[in-house]
Amino acid sequence: MNRGKKVALCALAILSTLSLQAGDRVKWKIATTWGSAAAPIITATENMAKYVEQMSGGEFTIRVDSANKHKAPMGVFDMVKGGQYQMGHTTSYFWKGKDINLMPFTTMPFGMTAPERMAWMDFGGGMALMEKAYAKYGMLAFEGGNTGNQMGGWFKKEIKTAEDLKGLRMRIPGFAGEIMSELGVAVTNIPPGELYTSLDRGTIDALEWVGPGMDIKMGFHKIAPYYYTGWHEPGAEAEYLVNKKAYDKLSDTHKEILRNAMRLSAYRMYIEFYHENALAWASMKEKYPNIKVKTFPKPIMDQMRKVNDALVAKYSTQSPFFKEIVDSQRAYMKKARDWTIISDLDYIQGK
Numbered sequence: 076m077n078r079g080k081k082v083a084l085c086a087l088a089i090l091s092t093l094s095l096q097a098g099d100r101v102k103w104k105i106a107t108t109w110g111s112a113a114a115p116i117i118t119a120t121e122n123m124a125k126y127v128e129q130m131s132g133g134e135f136t137i138r139v140d141s142a143n144k145h146k147a148p149m150g151v152f153d154m155v156k157g158g159q160y161q162m163g164h165t166t167s168y169f170w171k172g173k174d175i176n177l178m179p180f181t182t183m184p185f186g187m188t189a190p191e192r193m194a195w196m197d198f199g200g201g202m203a204l205m206e207k208a209y210a211k212y213g214m215l216a217f218e219g220g221n222t223g224n225q226m227g228g229w230f231k232k233e234i235k236t237a238e239d240l241k242g243l244r245m246r247i248p249g250f251a252g253e254i255m256s257e258l259g260v261a262v263t264n265i266p267p268g269e270l271y272t273s274l275d276r277g278t279i280d281a282l283e284w285v286g287p288g289m290d291i292k293m294g295f296h297k298i299a300p301y302y303y304t305g306w307h308e309p310g311a312e313a314e315y316l317v318n319k320k321a322y323d324k325l326s327d328t329h330k331e332i333l334r335n336a337m338r339l340s341a342y343r344m345y346i347e348f349y350h351e352n353a354l355a356w357a358s359m360k361e362k363y364p365n366i367k368v369k370t371f372p373k374p375i376m377d378q379m380r381k382v383n384d385a386l387v388a389k390y391s392t393q394s395p396f397f398k399e400i401v402d403s404q405r406a407y408m409k410k411a412r413d414w415t416i417i418s419d420l421d422y423i424q425g426k
């Protein structure tokens with residue numbers, strides 16, 4: 076090799092090292108609301124971090140801190156806003172106490188199913204509304220994976236009439252919690268890691284978590300064997316929160332890698348939930364014959380719908396932005412649902 080070539084190669088090597096040192100190596104941390112054992116929801120975060128590292132050729136790494144590590148499952152919003160963590164994986168309806176406008180982005184009772192909601196987000200204006208909702212907190216929010224339709228929860232006693240709900244202590248987050256509260260339930264939102272203990276110790280009488288894939292592993296059925304079908308979270312989406320200042324510092328390539336990694340992990344979470352739920356449901360009856368699957372009686376469901384509409388109207392008066400979000404969801408669902416019925420539902424029912 077001649078001297079000129081050697082010098083050029085040497086310079087190139089130095090340049091590439093310099094450019095990596097100059098800022099191409101990005102190390103982020105993500106805080107999750109979930110504990111380290113909460114698969115497949117924690118798996119979404121781990122997958123996302125893995126995809127980012129792989130796609131960036133190791134230049135961009137994200138350390139996953141589960142709730143077991145940072146000890147603040149309900150502090151994820153503040154930690155990302157404050158910049159202690161560049162990212163969080165959680166759900167927007169946990170923040171209804173901070174800002175009611177953040178709540179509808181997870182799911183709404185009697186609202187859209189997962190595919191309907193996903194279509195609304197990407198093509199029906201949902202994403203722009205979510206961006207607007209989080210802008211005032213210096214954060215961006217992205218879809219973090221959908222659980223699909225959730226089960227209505229575990230109860231120690233059968234719920235036969237609305238009277239049976241009165242005075243019941245139940246963990247149920249989001250708008251459904253508001254509805255239950257109106258029906259006389261004492262509603263709490265306990266962090267996921269404390270659910271079993273709370274039920275076991277009698278701090279609560281009932282709870283809802285997700286679906287059989289996650290619920291059975293938690294052991295709720297041992298204490299509260301009445302398992303109700305869902306009405307309250309027809310397509311609950313987790314969220315990735317990203318500190319906007321940190322995001323703006325990323326190169327365009329790293330931004331694109333991050334967005335694609337989030338989307339891919341969200342898709343994988345959705346299908347993994349479907350798979351886990353299907354497997355758990357198939358084996359549930361045989362393995363745990365004490366579980367009694369129930370649906371809330373129609374009069375209770377009718378009352379829940381009525382209260383839901385009244386609460387939506389109340390919050391719509393308080394916040395025009397809440398009204399804008401829910402109106403957008405309802406208008407989209409009206410169109411999408413007709414298609415869901417004529418395609419999937421009619422097909423399944425063999426019409």
Ligand code: CA
Pocket residue numbers: 225283284285308311
């Ligand atoms: Ca839930």
